[in-house]
Amino acid sequence: MKIVEYDSKHGVLKLIPESSDDIWLLSLVIKPGDLVRGRTFREVRFGERGSGRSSRIPMVLTIRVENVDFQPFSTRLRVRGVVVEGPEKFGVKGKHHTITVDVGQEITIIKEGGWPRQLLEKLEKSRFRSKVIVVAVDYDEYAIGVVQEQGLRIVVEEALRLPGKDDPSRSEKLVQTTTTIAKRVLDIAKRESIGSVIVVGPGFVKEYVVEKLKELDGLKIVVDTVSVGGVAGIHEAIRRGVVRRVLAELELAEVIELVGEFEKLIVKEPERVAYGIDDVEYALEQGAVEKLVLLDELLHSPDPAMRERVDKMLKMADRISSKIYLVGREHPAYLKIKGLGGVFAILRYPLPRNTLSQQP
Template sequence: MKILSKNLKRGSVKVVPETTDDIWVLHTVIQPGDLVRARTVREVHFGERGSGRSSRVPMTLTIRVEKTEFQAFTTRLRVRGVVVEGPEKYGVLGKYHTMSIDVGRELEIVKPKGWPRSLLEKLESRGPQPAAVIVAVDYDEYAVAVARGQGVRVVAEGSLHLPGKDDPSREDALRESVAVIAKTVAGVVERENPLLVVVAGPGSLKDIVAERLHPLLPSRVKLYTDNVSMGGHAGVLEEVRRGVMRSALREAAAIQAERLMEEFERLLAKEPCRVAYTLDQVLEAASMGAVEKLLVLDEMLHHPDPEVRRRVDELLRLADSTRAEIHFVSAEAPAGARVKSLGGVVAILRYALQLGGKACA
């Protein structure tokens, strides 16, 4: 979740959801009576009622929330309520409106009575979020930053101080600078435990840095290169603005889901009573507070059967209340297909449980 601004005196927080996980967090955070302000589209009728034309008009509205629900067949969250602010010329005040909140859509949430600490903490840190390291480098400067769902933090930067192009010592100085950058990045990777590293910059220098860095990285960390127009802090920001990091973090979340699925399969073979799968089994385990890690196919959030959606919501709220790690995975991801074959929900348990007739050793 990217938090754009906070004004807790007026109970306002502006956010941009960046993953399906974030959409579900908003579902748990937005409550009846809250005010939600966002850009939306509304059908507007022109002329006498029942005559004339109508058109879908984009506008910014604020609604007083009455309920939220996941929309079937999509990853969107539907937020329904009465319009309390909007363009007067369209006569929308006092009428009902439903906003569709999707990944990448900015919105402001206002809680008139203030933000409970627990709900604010949900927005600020939803469990262990996947991280990526960005390195932006050119022949003048470099910067190293850590990107998570909440934003980007520059942790190291410096200048290369290279001699002129005709100076015979330039190549040695460049190799020295590249070695320093690679060592710095390796230290950040060891400390931050990211799932991927992106080396960005103009020309071929980024490839030289990536080549020097590659043997210093753990095998689990993926390494990418990308083109930006400059190095340093400005290069980091350019990389982020281009949206590459959002897709990289989505991939990081898929890698995280893959590792969780591997852990689940290992326990299924060796300690079958330490895992649960299918909605029935996992919901039973969650009601006992036994779920330690939960992996949910994102399709389950918007299942066409409203009863399934209700039970998934109940499961997520139970898991959340007992501080379980909650992760979502797309059906398109390799781990997603395996989760789907197991009923769309799998869990690693805190202790062994006999569920659904399983025999425990």
Template structure:
């Protein structure tokens, strides 16, 4: 399961279709787009009528002239000329602005085609944002364990449960315990095999709770309980339709933020020369090629101050060019406020760099002075 999703590449039409699920994705797309690209997406447009005006939803293709990450919002705006739209509205040639925000799908067409390097950037962004998810559809009849891949669901294992009727309560409880213990072993083996980050137990009633209780050997796997009307493979698909994957995407991004924060604080405690924070210090380390992981709050990339925004954008591009892992903190969780207290930008370094003397507030705590 992927945050940034490359839905398809049509070499004949010179199109790529993507879905963005985080602000990291918007940043990748923002840096990928060029003037002259044709972006096709769902949008709305105000239409004048005899009685006034109204906004009408529609799908438009716009030949892009310029792009901007809009200040104060998680939105990429594409300004350009309409080249394709509903024929009855005769909009071709008129100006329009597409707003591409988190959760949107759209296509990008490049007339000269896509280079392998450009497609590689998208695939690399997809690879780096991969969350490995197992979904288990479970009820009193069957258990189905499935792995969520970018192209769909891969069935991993199945188990028949077939509990006796409720009038045989004692036998029912005994068989349930035996079957859930067996299912738990299968689930734990699948989690280890696929190195799962998240596990969803989906189904009706109490059986999914019984399975959760039977799971004893899980480590570093987030467990989600999801109501579904049935178990088995149908329960797996029902859980996906109910939006559990979207919740995992948000949680996964937050977990990544927390891990980076913990790594930063650990490095800082061990040797302050292994981290950098604040615009000037981070810029020095990026120029030296010392940055291994760069953290930036989304607020800086959407800053109303154009000079500041462009400076931060340039630093992020430089870091990416030197193969640093870039994470844009976009949540309003404690991690976001922690990074903001460090000036909104921080880095974990590949090797020690002597820090400048300045005062900051790591973690939002009492200010201290580096000597």
């Protein structure tokens, strides 16, 4: 994310998204009631009372946001709202319009109540965010995934069907297969500008893949052992912290570790955690929340009261310097967090369970 200009006094932030992760982040940052200004196209009819020909005219519009539409891992964000500023001659003020935000397009976001510190830090941090390819391979299957801020995206998942040990064609088939895997990895790396790959698996097949990668390109390669190949192997690599060691700043692996920490604490020290909207809101009011993990879908709940409540929680977290983690639907820990009511917190100090609405 390129921050072009920031006016803290008036809550005006001008920026340019530089990747699909940046587009995802903007989908979390832009909320109903915000103002968004950008260059767009609008269908305009000419002639008396608009009875003549129509044409798509480029113009700069400012809209008051009503809703935001984003598809995971896409490079486009649709922001819909009512026009509050635009060329007078086209009579667009007061009408609905959708601004489409693409990678590389400059937009301005205005939060009239000011920008929370945590959101600004998240946008600033996104300037240095990167992605990594993870390959998990064994004798039976392999998978290639891309780990990024939004979560894990599986790109390839296939069975290997290698011949048996006594088959004379086994060696040739192994070379062909691992060469194909290596070429697919390189295609993904070049297409998405990724410089690092993690190759994991239980046996020697991963070594063949690594050898082919080294022959074909100069990617940074990390090798580790997991118990299986395929998608399950990628998830194991993430859980074991292999990805975290490569991308220490990436929140995906950190959230998985926090889920693990929560599961231990809820058994051993239940007063050190809170989960569900009611419990977490109370813990925030007491200033007890150290780390807050929240599903991003709550920010765009169809229920206005829920959106307002979540926004209030984020502002409280910002005020007491809690660290906030926003989790997307594609994240490996999504279902676990969903099962906790979409939100949980690790507390700075114990809160008696009888002060909370839920029991462990």
